[in-house]
Each structure stands twice: as C-alpha cells, then as structure tokens.
Amino acid sequence: MAVTTPRATLDARSLRADFPIFEQLIHGKPLAYLDSAVSAHKPRQVLDKLRDFYETSYGNVHRGVYALSERATAEYEGARHKVAEFVNARTAREIVFTRNATESINLVAYAWGLTNLGPGDLVVVTELEHHSNFVPWQYIARRTGAGFRMLRVDDGGELDLGDLDRVAAAGDVKVVACNLVSNSLGTVNPVDRLVPWAHALGAIVVVDAAQAAPHRRVDVQGLGCDFLAFSAHKMCGPTSIGALWGRLELLEAMEPFNLGGHMIRKVQFEETTWGDVPAKFEAGTQPIAEAVGFGAAVDYLEGVGMEAIERHEHELAAYALERLADVPGISLYGPPADRRAGIVSFNLEGIHPHDVAQILDMGGVAIRAGHHCCQPLMARLGVAATNRASFYLYTVPEEIDRLVEGLHKARAIFG
Amino acid sequence: MAVTTPRATLDARSLRADFPIFEQLIHGKPLAYLDSAVSAHKPRQVLDKLRDFYETSYGNVHRGVYALSERATAEYEGARHKVAEFVNARTAREIVFTRNATESINLVAYAWGLTNLGPGDLVVVTELEHHSNFVPWQYIARRTGAGFRMLRVDDGGELDLGDLDRVAAAGDVKVVACNLVSNSLGTVNPVDRLVPWAHALGAIVVVDAAQAAPHRRVDVQGLGCDFLAFSAHKMCGPTSIGALWGRLELLEAMEPFNLGGHMIRKVQFEETTWGDVPAKFEAGTQPIAEAVGFGAAVDYLEGVGMEAIERHEHELAAYALERLADVPGISLYGPPADRRAGIVSFNLEGIHPHDVAQILDMGGVAIRAGHHCCQPLMARLGVAATNRASFYLYTVPEEIDRLVEGLHKARAIFG
Amino acid sequence: MSEFEQLYRELILDHYKNPRGHGQLPDADVRAEGMNPLCGDEVAVAVAFDEDGDTIRDVRFEGRGCAISQAATSMLMEMVKGRKASDVAEMPKDDLLEEVGIPLTPVRLKCAILGLGVLKVALHKAKGTPLPDEWGTSASELRLA
Amino acid sequence: MSEFEQLYRELILDHYKNPRGHGQLPDADVRAEGMNPLCGDEVAVAVAFDEDGDTIRDVRFEGRGCAISQAATSMLMEMVKGRKASDVAEMPKDDLLEEVGIPLTPVRLKCAILGLGVLKVALHKAKGTPLPDEWGTSASELRLA
Numbered sequence A, B: 001m002a003v004t005t006p007r008a009t010l011d012a013r014s015l016r017a018d019f020p021i022f023e024q025l026i027h028g029k030p031l032a033y034l035d036s037a038v039s040a041h042k043p044r045q046v047l048d049k050l051r052d053f054y055e056t057s058y059g060n061v062h063r064g065v066y067a068l069s070e071r072a073t074a075e076y077e078g079a080r081h082k083v084a085e086f087v088n089a090r091t092a093r094e095i096v097f098t099r100n101a102t103e104s105i106n107l108v109a110y111a112w113g114l115t116n117l118g119p120g121d122l123v124v125v126t127e128l129e130h131h132s133n134f135v136p137w138q139y140i141a142r143r144t145g146a147g148f149r150m151l152r153v154d155d156g157g158e159l160d161l162g163d164l165d166r167v168a169a170a171g172d173v174k175v176v177a178c179n180l181v182s183n184s185l186g187t188v189n190p191v192d193r194l195v196p197w198a199h200a201l202g203a204i205v206v207v208d209a210a211q212a213a214p215h216r217r218v219d220v221q222g223l224g225c226d227f228l229a230f231s232a233h234k235m236c237g238p239t240s241i242g243a244l245w246g247r248l249e250l251l252e253a254m255e256p257f258n259l260g261g262h263m264i265r266k267v268q269f270e271e272t273t274w275g276d277v278p279a280k281f282e283a284g285t286q287p288i289a290e291a292v293g294f295g296a297a298v299d300y301l302e303g304v305g306m307e308a309i310e311r312h313e314h315e316l317a318a319y320a321l322e323r324l325a326d327v328p329g330i331s332l333y334g335p336p337a338d339r340r341a342g343i344v345s346f347n348l349e350g351i352h353p354h355d356v357a358q359i360l361d362m363g364g365v366a367i368r369a370g371h372h373c374c375q376p377l378m379a380r381l382g383v384a385a386t387n388r389a390s391f392y393l394y395t396v397p398e399e400i401d402r403l404v405e406g407l408h409k410a411r412a413i414f415g
Numbered sequence C, D: 001m002s003e004f005e006q007l008y009r010e011l012i013l014d015h016y017k018n019p020r021g022h023g024q025l026p027d028a029d030v031r032a033e034g035m036n037p038l039c040g041d042e043v044a045v046a047v048a049f050d051e052d053g054d055t056i057r058d059v060r061f062e063g064r065g066c067a068i069s070q071a072a073t074s075m076l077m078e079m080v081k082g083r084k085a086s087d088v089a090e091m092p093k094d095d096l097l098e099e100v101g102i103p104l105t106p107v108r109l110k111c112a113i114l115g116l117g118v119l120k121v122a123l124h125k126a127k128g129t130p131l132p133d134e135w136g137t138s139a140s141e142l143r144l145a
C-alpha cells in the first residue's frame, strides 16, 4: 500500500455528499446529526462494497475449495490486514474480529480473566469508563474473587493520577482498563502515563478505543498497551463487527472464549486443541460481509486522513463550547477544548435532557440524552443524565448553530 | 400479519432470478452452488432492505430520542417479532439476537452452565454434533467439573436411542445438546424423543437448529425444548447475526453472558443489576442492520413457504442419492432419503475430497470437502473428510447432473 | 398547532412544574420504585388504602425525570386517588395515555407509563393484583422493586 | 492445456500415486507431525542426520491428504535429502511451490506447504533452526507437535 501524506484538512461539506442519510428531511428539516459518538452514518463507498461483495463474491471463508469461498476468504483476510495497519499492529494475526468493542472487552475479561484472576488480585477501571469497560471487569472480578477498584476523576472530568498510589496499595494489580477518549465528556485520557505504571506492577492494560479509533490515529505500538477494543459502526462501517487487537504472545497464551467451528485444531471426545491465533477466537461463521465493510470503512477514513478528522472535530468542539457558553442556564461538563475530542456534554437548568433532545429533534437536530452508558460518571457529576452533542467528519458548523438555536427554543417553551 | 396458506411447491428456476450471485460465470461456467449448508446466498429482497435501512433509517437503537433512532428501534424490534413468529415463540422477548448459532450455544453454555453445572453433573451431546454444539459443552463441563458424555450413532448415521440408559446411569444429566438436522449427513434427529427423556431426568434440552431453521418449519412449542439456536446467514440473511430462542423463565433466571452497555438496569461501583430479557443478553451496540436483514430473510422464506422448501429439498436429495449411487467407487453416508434433509455426503475411492471439490470447481460446481466441523462423527465413520453437496430453494436438478458429471471427470483424471 | 406545541402543551408543562400528589406519604401501606434503564429516570410511588382495604385513600410519588414522565405520573395520581386497587390494577395504559393526550414515540411512551408501572407493582405487592404485561414474571418484578 | 489438466498434471498424479520417501524411518533422529485444521489432513515427517550432524541423510513422511499435499510432500522429500538442515530450514516456500509448478489458491497453498512446515518443525526440534514465519512462537509449535 502506498504511503499517503495525510491531508491536513477536510471539506465536510463535500464529504457529506457521500452519505445518503443526509438526502432526506426529518420533520421537514435537513438532518443535523450530532450523535456520531453513538454511531456514525455510512458513506456510499462502504454500502457499495457491502452490496457488491454479497452479489459477486459471497461465500463462507476458510472452508471451501471453490472459487467463491476463496474469493470471500481473500476479502475477509484483506480486511483484517487493513484494520491491522489502521492501528499499526505488528501483524494482522493480532486482530480478532468480534461483534463490537463490548464483545472485544468481554473476550479479554472472560478468556484472560477467568484463568488469570483470583483472590488478592485487583482489577482497576476508571470512573470515566463506559459500562462496556466497567461491568465485564466488575463481573469477572466477582466471579474469580478478585478485588475491583476505580480510579477517580476530578471535577473537570479528568483522571486523578494522584489516585494511583492509593489503588496500587490495595492489592496485586493485574488489569488496568481505561478508555482512550471518554464518550461522555470527550476527555482524552493519559493512557501513555497509565501504561508504565501498570506494567511496573505486572498488570495488563486494556484500552477501550471505541471513541478514539474513529476520530484520531491510534497506534498500539506507540501506546504500549496489551489489548485494544473498537467498533466498526462508529467508524462509518457496518454494525455487528468490531475488533480486538491483542499482543500476539498474550493471544497465543490465552484460553479461547467462544467455542465451536473454525477455532479448533482437533476435536476428540477426550480433548480438543485450539487453532492458531486469530482463528482460536473466531468461533463459528465469521462476520464476513461486515469485515469487508469494515475494510472499506478503514479505506474511507484513511482516504480522508485521520489527522484531518481529528483537527476538524477539534475545531468544531472549540466552536461548540464557545457558542454553548452563551446559552443562559447551561452547565458544561468536561475539560477545556484543547484536551478533549469532538464531544460536548451539558445540561439546561430545569429542563430534563430528554425534553431538550425531543425539542431539538422537532427541528431536525439529533443529539443524545441520557447517561451515555456511564452511570458511575453520572453519579460522580451528581446528575442522572446529560445532553451530548458529538461530531464527525461530515459535521458542519451550521449544525452547531442549529443546536444552539434549539436550546433557546427549549428555554422559551419551558419558560 | 395475514395468515398465508403455505404453498405446496416452489419454482426454483424463477426464485433463482432473485439471487444476483447466479448472474456471473465461474471459470466460464454458470455457478452450480451446492454448498448451502455452509451458507446460503442472498436474494435482492434482503440486500435491498439492508441498503435501504442504512440509507434512510439508520441509527443506534433503544437510545436516542430522535427520529432516526426511533425508526431504527422499530425496525430492529420488528425483526425480533418476525423471528419469534418464525419459530413460534410465545413472545418476542424469548428471542435473543447473537452473532450466529455458535454464539447462541456458547451463551447458554457459559451463562447457564457456569452457574448450574458442577461435579457429579453430566452434559450429554451426540456423536453427530457440529463442533459448535460439542466443544462449548466439553469446555464448560471441564471448567465446572461436570462429566461429559456422547450419545452414539449407528452405522447408518442415526442416533442410537438404545444408548440412553447407559448415559443416564453415568450421573446426574443436566444438559442434553442435540442438533435437529445433521449438517454432515442430513440426518433428521428424533429430538421429540430426547425431550421427554431429558425432562424426566431434570435436564434442559439445547437444540442446534442451524441446519433445520433454513429448511423446514421449526416450532419451539411443538418441540418442547428449552433453548434453540440458529443463524441468519444460512437462511438467506446477512452474516453476523443469529438467534437464541429460550424459554422465558429460564432466560429470566439466568446470569447474563456478555456485559456492557444496554444490558444493565443500574450500574454502581458496588453492584450492577441486569436489564429485562432480552436486553440482558444483548450487550453493546446490537447487530442492527443485520437484524433488519434477518427480518427480511424471514419474510422471504415465509413468502416461498417452509413446507415448499422442505419438499423441494427432499426431492432433490432423493434424486441426488439415486444418481450418485450409479457412480463407480462411491461411498454414500447417512440415512435413506425419507429420513434426511437436503444434504448428501460421499467419498470417491482413492480420491481425496479436496481433489474432488477442486475438480468440480473447475466446472463451476461448488461443494464442500472436509470434516464439516464434525470430527467426532468423521472418526466414527472412519474417514478424515467427506464430500458434501447440499441444496436450497434455488437449487435445480441440473446442478446435481453437473455434480455427477464432475465426479466422472474426477475419476477419469485420477484414473 | 405545531408538533412542538402539541407535545409540550400547557397542561403537560403545568403538571411538570406543579406536580400533583408529589412528595412523601408517611402513613403509606406500600411503596415501590422503578427506573427506566435507558435514561436512568426513577419514580417511587407510595399508596395508602382506606379501611375497606381496597380503595386508594391517598397516593404520592417522588422521583426525577423528563417532563413527560413527571407530568404523566402527576396526572396518574389524580386519576387513581379514590379508586379501587383492583380496578386500577386492570387499568389499560391507554387510559393514561389518553389523559396525557399527546403523540408519543415508543421511547417516550416508556417515559409516560413508568409511573403507572410502578404503581401496579405497589398494588401487586400489597394486594397480589396482576403485574403489567411487559414485566411478566416475578424475576423482573424483583429487579423493579 | 486447460486449468484442469494444469492442476492435476502427470507429475502431481505420479507423486500422489507413487510417493517418494513415503513410510517409516526406524532410525530417525527426530519426528514431527502437523495437521491442517481446515480439512483434518495430517502429515508426519521423520529425519535422520549424517554423522556431521547437519546433513539430512534420510527423510520420510506418512500421512493422509489430498493429491496436492501428498505430492508436494513427496517432492519435498526428494528436494531435501542430502542437503544441510540449516539450508533447508531457510528454504523459502516458493522453492517448493516452483517444483510443484501449478497455480494454487490460498486454501490449496496450505495443502502444498503442510509437509514443508512439519519438516521445519522437526529441524527446529532437532537443531533449533527457525520455525516457519506463519507459526511464530513456541505456543503454536507445541500445538503442531
């Protein structure tokens, strides 16, 4: 693959034309989709690839000797190579295809955790975690008798690294689970500082990159972590596919997770032996077309340029924070613009986020209202829910203007 | 939904026109796809629905207050209702969407098994099982200290029910896992006779319907089983989605499997409580578009008529067995035509199945060669691999003629 | 009237800002709480019965939530006070939705009927009346309680 | 020549039907086996070294598999007999594939190089020479052995 010089900027207005979803009106208005953190829309390039694959090259992979199966296998494994390059994995064998980031994390929690955790051990998560990088660890810790601890966040929504010693003193830290970018607040977490701390304690570091991989360049070798999870659907790819990157040595030493077809070497009544990595972790018929679509999404993002995407969203976040600050009665959560990704969370005094989101929807503006799968963080912030607007490569500043306008309307209605 | 009288017959030649895959030539020949047991091709109706959904109604489900999310949720839950009706579930809440049949079985093995199995208990599978209904049970039995037993098959590839007493005497039978139709031999298994036996022993019955649901009407209430697993990709639906049907009481009493977003009620540092069934089992972003495609596939199959599909395949199997019997040096495996589904397995003396399949492929005929994820059965049959041809609603008898022709060619080459 | 104004019509906003039957009920015979796991909203309902043991003498709610859930629960309090527990337990959700009187999407529907569900759980605990359909068996009820 | 005949050309069929170096090697210094989990095919290789401890004095294989895997392994036996273990361990798979001389898809490629992989595992066990790339670390090797 030719090395492309990353383009420094992108033209959101022209990229928008790639996305059929914007061709309709919502409640008679053009769609202002400000909920890309929950899931991104799909460009024609990805949808075309998906359809073309089903129509011309579909077959089950790694099984058939015939042409369609060979073709499908080449496409499926080709996608694995693209995803591996996307996160700078040493080899494509380090990429396991899963259903989503959530399953990627469960895979590690079950397959690594059930065997390697026990009483006296500690699993450490952060107060900023999405439930998907929180509940699996809490559950597997309970199943294995290991302890469970939480790194605190400060009032600005950033990790309190002064907390590390307190946590390390509480037991034998075996797992540190942290997200790279918080989906609630947009906080960019200092994973680079957690990794040496965790490794010095002999712990593995499991990074939830669900909110980072779509929006900035992620480099697993640079991060130095041990596992990294992300989902295609947040990256302009299809639903029902995600990836787990893992260090080859760890993947090879690990137990499998789901058991069944394809992941075996030899099945006998007395004993079964496992196939090579990554087959060992891909039981049953794989997410074949979804992988092909994932590969197309990676191509699309690389074509736009991850650096350009990050910069674009950063500019939008700064603009949004500035405009929102002027809305009377607003509370803004999270760090300043220069330490956050394209996500802003806020509340309007006296108006529940559901009502805000509903009123915005009437104007064609889609935002998320709720706990964002971060109830521990909501408890820390002392709220049940927030409003959240999040941006992507197809977001234009006018959509933020419409958001602000809608907030004024909500205030007027609720008087 | 209007009750449609099942059409008694189908016209495979005209259905074929729904499948774009047949519009190309393979090695210069029309495609004779005789590997539908591994995965089925997709009709335009399903592909159109998938694309249309992504282009006009895509959003994450159960989360947003805005129009696209509401629309996507309605489509997603609508698909659940279709799948529930398809297997005659009492309520749509009994349908859990998974990645595939394999994951459906793993869900039960882990979530039910890890908590309910222990030393002295027995897990019983059959010698006919696909690895997906064999290895998870073998693994979870080992993890929990439960015993593991196998019901034998006779020389004709049918379950030896005389074996039941021997097995029951060996311990406290807690799980009986059996497929409804064998993917290797096409055997239709007497699940109706296993269910009362298992229930009398206090065991649950886990039915692998991966090879039945696409090809004949499956009625969970009629079967009386406790869990039933199947995959959309074998039923003209997309990859990366399957279903687990479970008895509501069992699903409600069970532990969850994957943990994370959406499957929770309340997450706190100290404790997490689970959401209602089926959300409890659908952690993270669901297979949204895939579910919509699954629903479209169910519509397509119901439109053709499951009774018509079963009859059509039965006729093809009888025709194939008759024509294959005339090929010199052939060994045919499995029961007579009247007790089997649209699957035939065979070997040619002195020619490895890989070579047979390769030679057939050169003529545009796609069959499967290998162990079909049934190594224990292969060991029982005393072979490493077999050739397998399998049929679906788009299969026409000429394709079987071309298969037979190819076998003669293989014999000529290997002389 | 625009869809906007329909949804947040005067009556809804009035109930939201001045909820009826809001607060504690110290001499309650039974209490129940529930939450909407999608948004974290919570409602607690307390019921006191008349001497006949069936008539709802008083009913109050507390909680936090959106205008729809709070207004609907407030309306519900007015609707059920003085009625028989056995009747209320059978009350179709459409009776409440009619009172609420605005078009609701499925997600917002869950907001509107949260209070009704919790009330039915309370009646079930006190009188063994049926639970709302959607919750089915006791396993769910326990999680709700 | 059609694709057919290319694939199953005379030489392949000859090696398949009359495999060279097939059978047991009672005085072997090292043995290894491997299988292709996709089809269940198995190959076992036995090697005996010269007194110099490096030259492959004799090498034999057993196993079951398709024409491609058996013929390729048979050809391999002829290719490596008398060569130095250290050389053979470095032998690129393309050298074997050239000898096989037919166009192979990725799945069939795995058949063709199964024997070579097992041979390299045997040499690794005996002499500590490098394993084939695809298998990487010792964990895989153990499963192969």
Ligand SMILES: Cc1ncc(COP(=O)(O)O)c(C=O)c1O
Binding pocket: A261, A283, A284, A285, A286, B037, B038, B100, B101, B102, B103, B130, B132, B133, B179, B181, B182, B183, B208, B210, B211, B231, B242, B373
């Ligand atoms: C009988 C049977 N069970 C289970 C499976 C596994 O299905 P999947 O690979 O879709 O999980 C298959 C198909 O491969 C099968 O034929």
Ligand SMILES: Cc1ncc(COP(=O)(O)O)c(C=O)c1O
Binding pocket: A037, A038, A100, A101, A102, A103, A130, A132, A133, A179, A181, A182, A183, A208, A210, A211, A231, A242, A373, B261, B283, B284, B285, B286
């Ligand atoms: C930070 C973070 N982690 C994990 C997830 C879970 O991703 P998925 O639902 O695709 O598994 C999400 C998205 O919902 C997220 O934002």
